[in-house]
Amino acid sequence: MRVLVAGASGAIGTRLVPHLIDAGHEVIGTHKSAASAERLRALGAEPLQLDLLDPDAVTGAVLAQKPDAIVHQATALANLTDLKNFDRSFHQTNQLRTRGTDALLAAAQDAGVRRFVAQSYASLKYARTGGMVKSEDDPLEENPAAAMRETVAAMCYLEQKVSAAGGTALRYGAFYGADNDGLVEPVRKRQFPIVGGGGGVLSFIHLDDAAAATVLALEHNGPAIYNVVDDDPAAVREWLPVLAQALGAKRPRRVPRWLARLLAGEVAVVMATESRGASNAKAKRELGWTLRYPSWRTGFVAAYASSVRAHREGGRLVDPVSAART
Numbered sequence: 001m002r003v004l005v006a007g008a009s010g011a012i013g014t015r016l017v018p019h020l021i022d023a024g025h026e027v028i029g030t031h032k033s034a035a036s037a038e039r040l041r042a043l044g045a046e047p048l049q050l051d052l053l054d055p056d057a058v059t060g061a062v063l064a065q066k067p068d069a070i071v072h073q074a075t076a077l078a079n080l081t082d083l084k085n086f087d088r089s090f091h092q093t094n095q096l097r098t099r100g101t102d103a104l105l106a107a108a109q110d111a112g113v114r115r116f117v118a119q120s121y122a123s124l125k126y127a128r129t130g131g132m133v134k135s136e137d138d139p140l141e142e143n144p145a146a147a148m149r150e151t152v153a154a155m156c157y158l159e160q161k162v163s164a165a166g167g168t169a170l171r172y173g174a175f176y177g178a179d180n181d182g183l184v185e186p187v188r189k190r191q192f193p194i195v196g197g198g199g200g201v202l203s204f205i206h207l208d209d210a211a212a213a214t215v216l217a218l219e220h221n222g223p224a225i226y227n228v229v230d231d232d233p234a235a236v237r238e239w240l241p242v243l244a245q246a247l248g249a250k251r252p253r254r255v256p257r258w259l260a261r262l263l264a265g266e267v268a269v270v271m272a273t274e275s276r277g278a279s280n281a282k283a284k285r286e287l288g289w290t291l292r293y294p295s296w297r298t299g300f301v302a303a304y305a306s307s308v309r310a311h312r313e314g315g316r317l318v319d320p321v322s323a324a325r326t
């Protein structure tokens with residue numbers, strides 16, 4: 001198929017492009033900044049600079065490129081640090097998930113595009129009641145923390161619009177598998193603590209497994225929603241010390257809920273203490289997806305071994321095991 005990947009130069013897009021090419025597809029990779037073009041060309045995609053928030057440009061590009069399929073992976077999450085003002089930090093991403101999705105879906109309809117797959121997220125959306133691991137049929141959170149209402153609404157909007165158009169929404173777990181993953185620096189600097197009992201559950205997904213599931217989703221008819229997460233949803237108190245060790249960092253600190261609320265805001269507390277994980281049973285069953293990294297327990301070590309070797313402290317290599325003990 002001729003596949004247009006919107007947001008091809010980001011964390012998931014750059015893993016997805018080679019997976020698509022290996023599967024025999026031809027890829028047009030869109031990007032926002034001019035600097036991303038060469039990277040996409042090197043990966044084997046035809047680069048196309050496109051602002052998804054410009055609907056006329058999107059329609060023009062899709063009509064000109066005539067793709068068989070579109071994958072929407074555009075976000076604006078680089079350098080995200082301020083969780084306290086969550087919706088403000090996610091504003092541009094929310095626009096890409098609402099107006100950007102509308103523009104792509106309208107263009108897809110005009111151009112007769114057969115398949116449409118879009119990025120959503122698993123952990124923040126499920127209701128914070130009942131079991132700790134949710135399937136796609138479980139209820140969504142009706143009363144998200146005030147600071148993240150727009151963000152949750154934007155993800156729900158995307159899923160509804162994409163499903164209504166016969167497409168597929170992928171509720172990815174938390175991405176890892178790149179040296180610059182969002183959790184790496186805060187965990188290395190001991191700025192990511194265990195809050196309260198650390199009982200909030202998170203589902204992770206290695207970027208390569210996420211890319212593999214996305215290629216499979218393109219080969220299936222929608223409408224559909226899939227959790228694209230690993231086999232091992234886990235509480236923060238379980239996974240955070242393992243991540244710190246894999247990064248050669250000191251053990252995470254522990255802070256009470258009230259202090260975390262003061263420093264990082266309500267969303268951070270909810271995520272750390274109440275959020276739910278997700279089950280990948282449906283994606284495995286219906287897409288025939290198998291994971292290379294079924295658990296973050298081994299995935300973190302595989303992902304960060306080379307970066308730990310390169311991360312020197314005072315000119316010597318950090319030994320992750322002894323660093324974590326200190």
Ligand SMILES: NC(=O)c1ccc[n+]([C@@H]2O[C@H](COP(=O)([O-])OP(=O)(O)OC[C@H]3O[C@@H](n4cnc5c(N)ncnc54)[C@H](OP(=O)(O)O)[C@@H]3O)[C@@H](O)[C@H]2O)c1
Pocket residue numbers: 006007008009010011012013030031032033034036050051052053073074075076077078079096121172173174175176180181182
């Ligand atoms: N499920 C998850 O855990 C999850 C999901 C998404 C992101 N993240 C994390 O967030 C961090 C940043 O993500 P990222 O590397 O993917 O970068 P990003 O800044 O979120 O960009 C993603 C893609 O969207 C494109 N884009 C941005 N604004 C656009 C616009 N207005 N119109 C069209 N395309 C636009 C970018 O193009 P340019 O490259 O040209 O700017 C890029 O191709 C990473 O650590 C990533 O792992 C996590």
